[in-house]
Amino acid sequence: MQVKFIGATETVTGSKHLIQTDKGFMVLLDCGLYQGLGKETTVMNRSLGFDPEKIDAVILSHAHIDHSGNLPLLVKQGFLGTIYCTPPTLEVVEVLLMDSAKIHENDIEFVNKRRKQNNEELLEPLYTTKDVERCLKHFKTIPYHAEFYLNDEVSLLYTDAGHILGSAVVNLKLIDKTNKIIRLTFSGDVGKYNDMLLRDPEVFPQADYIICESTYGDRLHEVDIDAEMHLLQVVKNTCLEKKGKLIIPAFSLGRTQEIVFVLDKLKNKGLLPNIKIYVDSPLSTNITNIMRKNVTCFNDKLQEYIKTDPDPFGFSNLVYIREQVDSMALNKNSEPCIIISASGMMDAGRIKHHLAHTISDSKNTILVVGYCTPNSLGRKIKDKEKNVKIFGELFELNADVEVIDSYSAHADYNELIRFLSCQDKTKIKKMFLVHGDLEAKISFKQKLLTLGYLDVVIPNRNEPFVLS
Numbered sequence: 001m002q003v004k005f006i007g008a009t010e011t012v013t014g015s016k017h018l019i020q021t022d023k024g025f026m027v028l029l030d031c032g033l034y035q036g037l038g039k040e041t042t043v044m045n046r047s048l049g050f051d052p053e054k055i056d057a058v059i060l061s062h063a064h065i066d067h068s069g070n071l072p073l074l075v076k077q078g079f080l081g082t083i084y085c086t087p088p089t090l091e092v093v094e095v096l097l098m099d100s101a102k103i104h105e106n107d108i109e110f111v112n113k114r115r116k117q118n119n120e121e122l123l124e125p126l127y128t129t130k131d132v133e134r135c136l137k138h139f140k141t142i143p144y145h146a147e148f149y150l151n152d153e154v155s156l157l158y159t160d161a162g163h164i165l166g167s168a169v170v171n172l173k174l175i176d177k178t179n180k181i182i183r184l185t186f187s188g189d190v191g192k193y194n195d196m197l198l199r200d201p202e203v204f205p206q207a208d209y210i211i212c213e214s215t216y217g218d219r220l221h222e223v224d225i226d227a228e229m230h231l232l233q234v235v236k237n238t239c240l241e242k243k244g245k246l247i248i249p250a251f252s253l254g255r256t257q258e259i260v261f262v263l264d265k266l267k268n269k270g271l272l273p274n275i276k277i278y279v280d281s282p283l284s285t286n287i288t289n290i291m292r293k294n295v296t297c298f299n300d301k302l303q304e305y306i307k308t309d310p311d312p313f314g315f316s317n318l319v320y321i322r323e324q325v326d327s328m329a330l331n332k333n334s335e336p337c338i339i340i341s342a343s344g345m346m347d348a349g350r351i352k353h354h355l356a357h358t359i360s361d362s363k364n365t366i367l368v369v370g371y372c373t374p375n376s377l378g379r380k381i382k383d384k385e386k387n388v389k390i391f392g393e394l395f396e397l398n399a400d401v402e403v404i405d406s407y408s409a410h411a412d413y414n415e416l417i418r419f420l421s422c423q424d425k426t427k428i429k430k431m432f433l434v435h436g437d438l439e440a441k442i443s444f445k446q447k448l449l450t451l452g453y454l455d456v457v458i459p460n461r462n463e464p465f466v467l468s
């Protein structure tokens with residue numbers, strides 16, 4: 001029985017961990033895309049690092065593309081088995097993978113135009129929407145808390161990770177050739193406690209081995225300031241005093257719904273000024289509809305809230321926009337309003353058009369509510385650079401820039417330690433740290449050792465470990 005770490009080892013993205021049982025059954029935990037690694041990204045994504053035909057099953061922790069985004073390629077390259085996930089994850093992954101395929105198709109079309117002019121060989125997209133359709137046929141959903149036997153050697157139990165809708169911790173029972181049970185838990189991505197929408201990460205069964213994420217292994221979240229009042233103050237300042245537009249770039253999954261929910265609460269309290277609010281993104285609109293269908297996944301506070309307001313993601317004055325023509329019409333409208341659009345890091349999607357139309361006028365405000373990688377347009381705006389490039393053109397940044405940093409989908413290191421605290425440390429044979437920058441992993445490893453965890457390892461790419 002062994003485990004090998006193929007992705008998310010030296011990187012945060014590309015989550016892929018491979019388990020081989022004594023009888024040779026191969027289970028892949030996640031099949032994510034590498035993201036944001038420059039030119040190398042495409043090369044790394046095109047080679048999975050193992051033979052897809054030899055994989056018997058995939059167990060998916062959650063729908064984020066760095067965990068699910070290379071499943072269509074896996075199927076395209078010969079995988080014939082089943083992909084397991086929770087029911088809400090399947091709904092979300094379907095729209096995310098379709099969106100991902102369209103991005104790959106568009107990107108390659110752009111690259112091929114140039115290659116054609118240079119008489120170079122044309123490239124194929126990583127995968128297409130047709131590949132996604134084929135991939136989706138392999139999915140089987142397993143609800144939280146329902147133990148499921150994949151075969152006579154592997155059982156799966158999902159517990160709630162509280163990270164995004166449908167996210168799960170993967171708890172496996174592996175039965176070796178001597179009939180001994182080895183318990184391995186894969187954290188997936190762990191959410192923070194007291195989230196606005198989701199439940200807290202759950203306690204999970206005692207494990208012998210734990211594969212734990214460490215994204216925030218060296219960081220603590222900022223102390224929660226009153227994000228609701230901060231947002232209200234930005235709305236009033238922009239839309240009432242300056243009579244401008246408030247532009248909020250936000251991830252389609254999670255952050256958009258959090259912002260809308262805060263506005264919904266302000267509306268119910270009678271505090272929200274009478275202005276139009278637009279969510280301008282077909283992907284955000286689709287995901288919001290999935291959230292509406294899965295209210296049982298929300299935390300108790302939100303369950304209580306929907307008793308008096310059945311739709312926490314909708315109210316008068318709030319409009320969801322799908323069509324491009326309606327999106328473009330917003331740019332001609334000079335009325336004060338709020339526009340929430342994707343992508344969160346501002347490098348793609350309709351948000352770029354809204355920024356191009358508003359960024360140079362001081363009456364407008366751009367509100368940054370999410371993490372932006374270095375070099376992204378979002379980071380440049382967050383850092384208030386004097387001039388920024390959008391669609392190859394330089395724009396003066398005259399709009400106000402506001403930041404609310406208290407939103408996050410990841411547990412910080414104190415919360416990761418709290419998540420692990422349900423375990424008897426002395427019974428854990430080995431803890432593997434993945435999904436974090438090297439500094440974060442080293443720092444988190446040190447903290448765990450200080451707390452009394454016995455054996456904490458930072459695995460290298462493709463390094464195998466025996467499970468016994």
Ligand SMILES: [Zn+2]
Nearest residue numbers: 062064163189
């Ligand atoms: Zn995630």
